Amino acid sequence: MNSAIRHTWVVSVGLFLSLFAALSIIQVALTDQLGDDHRNSRQLIADLGAPRGPITVDGNAIAESVPAENSQYDYQRVYHDPHLYSGITGFFSVVQEPTGMESAMNDYLTGQSDSQFFDRISALFTGETLMGAQVELTIDGELQQLAHDLIPDDQRGTIVVQDVNTGEVKAMVSKPTFDANDLAVHSGEQFEANLSELTEERGVSPYYIPALNRPIFPGSTFKLITTLAMLESGDYDPDTELENPQELELPQTDRTLPNFFDGGCSQRSEAEFSWIFAQSCNTPFGEAALELGQDPLVDAAERFGWNEGLRIPLYVNPSHFPDEEISLPSLTYSAIGQEDVTATPMQMNMVAAAIANGGQMMQPQLVDSVRGSDLQILDSPDPEVLHDVMDSSTAETLTELMVNTVEEGTGHRADSENFQVAAKTGTAERGTGDGTVNSWITGFAPADDPQYAVTVVYEGIDMSTGNELTGSQMLTMLEAVMEE
Amino acid sequence: MAAASPAQQKTEHPKPRRNVELILLLIALTIGIGAQVLVGITLEDTIDQQYWIEGAIQAGLALAFHIALRVRAKYADPFILPIVVTLNGLGIAMIHRLDFTDRYAGAEVADRQLLWTAISMGAAILLLTLLKDHRKLRQLTYISLVLSVILLFLPIVPGLGQDIQGAQVWINIGGMSFQPGELAKITLAIFFAGFLANNRDLILLAGKKIGRMTFPRIQDLAPLFFAWLLALGVLIVQNDLGNALMFFGLFVAVIYVATSRISWVVIGFLFVAAGALLAYQFVWHARNRFDIWLNAFDDEIYEQAFGSHQLVQGLFGLAHGGLTGTGLGSGSPDIVALANSDMIIVAFGEELGFIGLAAMLVLYLILFSRYMRAGLGTRDHFGKLLAVAFAVVLVLQVFVVVGGITRVIPMSGLVSPFLAAGGSALLANWLIVALVLLISHAARRPIVVGPMLNTTGEGASGTEDPLRIKEGGGAK
Numbered sequence: 001m002n003s004a005i006r007h008t009w010v011v012s013v014g015l016f017l018s019l020f021a022a023l024s025i026i027q028v029a030l031t032d033q034l035g036d037d038h039r040n041s042r043q044l045i046a047d048l049g050a051p052r053g054p055i056t057v058d059g060n061a062i063a064e065s066v067p068a069e070n071s072q073y074d075y076q077r078v079y080h081d082p083h084l085y086s087g088i089t090g091f092f093s094v095v096q097e098p099t100g101m102e103s104a105m106n107d108y109l110t111g112q113s114d115s116q117f118f119d120r121i122s123a124l125f126t127g128e129t130l131m132g133a134q135v136e137l138t139i140d141g142e143l144q145q146l147a148h149d150l151i152p153d154d155q156r157g158t159i160v161v162q163d164v165n166t167g168e169v170k171a172m173v174s175k176p177t178f179d180a181n182d183l184a185v186h187s188g189e190q191f192e193a194n195l196s197e198l199t200e201e202r203g204v205s206p207y208y209i210p211a212l213n214r215p216i217f218p219g220s221t222f223k224l225i226t227t228l229a230m231l232e233s234g235d236y237d238p239d240t241e242l243e244n245p246q247e248l249e250l251p252q253t254d255r256t257l258p259n260f261f262d263g264g265c266s267q268r269s270e271a272e273f274s275w276i277f278a279q280s281c282n283t284p285f286g287e288a289a290l291e292l293g294q295d296p297l298v299d300a301a302e303r304f305g306w307n308e309g310l311r312i313p314l315y316v317n318p319s320h321f322p323d324e325e326i327s328l329p330s331l332t333y334s335a336i337g338q339e340d341v342t343a344t345p346m347q348m349n350m351v352a353a354a355i356a357n358g359g360q361m362m363q364p365q366l367v368d369s370v371r372g373s374d375l376q377i378l379d380s381p382d383p384e385v386l387h388d389v390m391d392s393s394t395a396e397t398l399t400e401l402m403v404n405t406v407e408e409g410t411g412h413r414a415d416s417e418n419f420q421v422a423a424k425t426g427t428a429e430r431g432t433g434d435g436t437v438n439s440w441i442t443g444f445a446p447a448d449d450p451q452y453a454v455t456v457v458y459e460g461i462d463m464s465t466g467n468e469l470t471g472s473q474m475l476t477m478l479e480a481v482m483e484e
Numbered sequence: 485m486a487a488a489s490p491a492q493q494k495t496e497h498p499k500p501r502r503n504v505e506l507i508l509l510l511i512a513l514t515i516g517i518g519a520q521v522l523v524g525i526t527l528e529d530t531i532d533q534q535y536w537i538e539g540a541i542q543a544g545l546a547l548a549f550h551i552a553l554r555v556r557a558k559y560a561d562p563f564i565l566p567i568v569v570t571l572n573g574l575g576i577a578m579i580h581r582l583d584f585t586d587r588y589a590g591a592e593v594a595d596r597q598l599l600w601t602a603i604s605m606g607a608a609i610l611l612l613t614l615l616k617d618h619r620k621l622r623q624l625t626y627i628s629l630v631l632s633v634i635l636l637f638l639p640i641v642p643g644l645g646q647d648i649q650g651a652q653v654w655i656n657i658g659g660m661s662f663q664p665g666e667l668a669k670i671t672l673a674i675f676f677a678g679f680l681a682n683n684r685d686l687i688l689l690a691g692k693k694i695g696r697m698t699f700p701r702i703q704d705l706a707p708l709f710f711a712w713l714l715a716l717g718v719l720i721v722q723n724d725l726g727n728a729l730m731f732f733g734l735f736v737a738v739i740y741v742a743t744s745r746i747s748w749v750v751i752g753f754l755f756v757a758a759g760a761l762l763a764y765q766f767v768w769h770a771r772n773r774f775d776i777w778l779n780a781f782d783d784e785i786y787e788q789a790f791g792s793h794q795l796v797q798g799l800f801g802l803a804h805g806g807l808t809g810t811g812l813g814s815g816s817p818d819i820v821a822l823a824n825s826d827m828i829i830v831a832f833g834e835e836l837g838f839i840g841l842a843a844m845l846v847l848y849l850i851l852f853s854r855y856m857r858a859g860l861g862t863r864d865h866f867g868k869l870l871a872v873a874f875a876v877v878l879v880l881q882v883f884v885v886v887g888g889i890t891r892v893i894p895m896s897g898l899v900s901p902f903l904a905a906g907g908s909a910l911l912a913n914w915l916i917v918a919l920v921l922l923i924s925h926a927a928r929r930p931i932v933v934g935p936m937l938n939t940t941g942e943g944a945s946g947t948e949d950p951l952r953i954k955e956g957g958g959a960k
Contacts, residue, residue, distance in 0.1 A: 001742070008872060019886045023890055034802075035803055037800065039800070042804040072585075
């Protein structure tokens with residue numbers, strides 16, 4: 001009997017050994033395969049709850065992970081000064097894919113980038129939590145605050161400031177804003193409620209950044225591009241006398257291209273190009289477009305970066321200029337920034353920056369440096385030339401035209417006592433029928449040694465308020481940035 | 485009379501080893517209550533009075549049991565109680581931890597489990613104290629059979645039974661759910677052990693020798709056939725695959741131990757194969773479990789109702805725990821359905837990792853080894869068979885549960901002994917502990933025999949009327 005008991009015991013131990021074997025297969029050998037299964041939400045919960053590196057401005061965290069209370073996720077993403085920065089940081093949600101910088105720099109922030117390979121290995125062996133890298137932005141906190149304070153809360157406005165020599169973005173603000181903390185909540189229900197309040201009640205989408213992702217009619221600021229094509233054709237220079245009718249008869253149609261009714265353009269029916277540029281008269285540009293044809297305009301626009309997306313590392317949507325053949329009336333309207341042409345505020349600021357930098361367009365950059373958890377620099381983007389847009393003499397000519405615009409033309413509100421400002425204004429009809437316009441100004445200073453480019457744009461604003469705000473705010477920003 | 489010399493007494497009379505038990509018990513309580521406190525620190529940040537009260541209740545119960553053993557069965561195995569207290573404490577801690585998840589929010593299952601632990605340990609102490617000697621149960625052999633049938637088929641009595649998760653194993657008494665089948669484990673083990681201890685010689689002597697194996701006569705197969713029918717009945721009527729497997733496995737193991745004949749095991753396996761085939765053909769529930777087992781990761785089976793979702797999510801949980809686990813309170817065990825009962829092993833695997841779960845399996849392994857050790861040591865056949873029966877019940881429970889979760893065998897609804905939330909299983913397993921402790925006490929208890937008594941070899945009857953050494957007697 002006892003030997004039978006012993007046999008039973010041996011068989012029982014055999015059964016247990018099969019359990020140990022099965023467990024070691026599941027828990028040790030096949031963990032990766034099971035973890036990667038698309039039906040496994042655990043790895044997701046671990047990843048979503050893992051601490052991410054901070055995003056900083058001037059060394060201060062604007063986004064950081066703090067240990068979470070009462071949550072299946074270990075860490076909670078917290079945003080500081082969200083109304084200044086949510087448009088740049090985006091939000092990190094457990095419900096949806098991250099947006100903004102959280103998405104663009106995800107690999108660094110989670111510690112999964114190639115340069116953090118050894119951090120991951122050491123975390124694996126020490127059992128310490130893997131800390132993501134710290135991403136320092138090029139943004140200047142004080143400028144960002146100033147730009148935020150300038151834009152009235154009830155307007156849809158955007159201000160972009162860039163260093164023309166390096167391409168670094170010093171400020172990038174839009175209103176209305178949102179609070180990324182509302183969307184970083186761990187509860188799916190709360191997320192949906194906050195999101196619908198934001199999009200449906202306040203009409204704000206957290207999914208795009210107005211400065212980068214929404215191309216709009218650039219209006220007369222696009223005349224910078226038309227002017228480049230004109231100058232390069234050799235047929236035009238600032239002193240060329242041009243016809244300036246109040247209305248331009250267009251071929252193939254009954255439509256006409258008028259000058260603005262209340263502008264200074266009505267004073268002269270014939271004028272030199274620099275005066276026409278400064279007053280932003282439409283008809284000579286329409287006439288020039290008809291003479292040049294479409295190709296030189298497409299060429300100039302694409303050298304400035306139209307029709308191509310960009311990563312800075314946030315994604316910049318392509319601004320559009322038609323490269324397929326369009327009718328002559330459309331061409332004349334496109335030459336003054338209407339009809340088939342759109343531009344993002346960033347694209348327009350890149351135009352001013354390229355002219356300021358002697359024709360060399362620098363790659364816009366939002367990331368100053370990426371540091372590992374040991375503060376070792378992992379990545380620090382060097383300034384690089386994105387496009388060689390024009391030669392420096394053409395850039396100088398354009399600068400003269402823009403200085404003249406500030407001193408004697410439509411840009412007079414941006415005139416400074418301390419330094420010379422070069423700028424181009426724009427007022428684009430939106431075709432919404434309510435008389436509101438997109439009011440633009442883009443430019444740089446000082447004109448003799450350009451440092452910073454600034455673009456101010458208001459969407460859907462009445463014309464006089466727009467004119468009022470854009471010029472003076474550009475001046476405020478330039479004076480603030482030059483003081484530093 | 486106690487005439488042996490001190491030197492002889494030293495070799496013949498083993499030490500009670502109750503002090504070893506006390507030390508192990510303190511370690512066991514440290515683990516169980518410590519786990520509970522860790523859960524509190526991780527998930528609540530503060531340890532309030534409640535934790536100390538509950539810890540004190542656990543410690544009080546364990547010490548009461550210990551004292552009962554000192555008084556009533558002081559030669560009982562010193563390892564069994566500490567192991568069971570450890571497992572029970574870990575179970576309460578994990579159930580408590582799961583009470584913090586959304587799935588069990590506000591349910592306070594842990595408090596109910598603690599209440600059931602108290603009831604079960606109280607009942608076990610009572611059984612230990614009142615019964616004194618396991619051999620009295622032999623008189624209940626046939627009463628046990630009747631009781632077993634009643635207990636097993638109670639849940640299908642209209643108005644009393646409840647259908648939960650497709651298995652009809654519950655009865656509802658005054659709003660409380662109870663699984664009478666859990667207690668049938670005990671009564672069936674008593675019946676099998678009693679029946680075979682009585683008829684062992686008959687079954688042993690008769691039979692046909694074919695080759696090297698001796699096969700039993702047809703009429704001797706009747707009890708086996710009856711056990712098989714019972715298991716099938718349980719399966720078909722109650723949809724309870726796990727218990728069917730356990731009852732039949734139990735009978736085959738006990739009859740093998742009673743006769744030492746491998747032929748019984750062979751016949752047993754044939755019956756299991758036949759039963760499995762029949763079940764697969766005719767019982768949807770069983771066929772479903774089988775399909776899930778073979779094609780767990782198939783999308784269609786994963787998505788369907790009563791599909792492999794639970795099994796697959798359980799595997800994900802185990803894999804997520806990996807070697808070292810996420811730590812108590814840091815995993816997401818509530819993703820799996822029935823996380824605190826049928827699938828509590830997954831919760832342990834996820835949060836304590838392979839190392840923690842393997843350690844718990846080793847505890848089970850030691851525990852059933854101690855059960856079998858009690859069977860090896862005791863002198864009467866009934867005691868041997870009963871101890872082995874209980875050991876096999878434990879082994880099969882653990883194997884069916886963990887094997888089902890780890891896809892070694894098809895999954896079926898059994899709960900991990902002492903760990904899972906559920907009062908009936910806890911009560912039954914604690915009663916078994918009391919009985920095994922009594923058997924082990926009988927096994928190690930010193931016997932003083934007169935010169936005329938046969939104390940060695942088969943049929944030794946010295947245990948029938950032992951003369952006890954009084955405590956503090958001449959054994960110093």
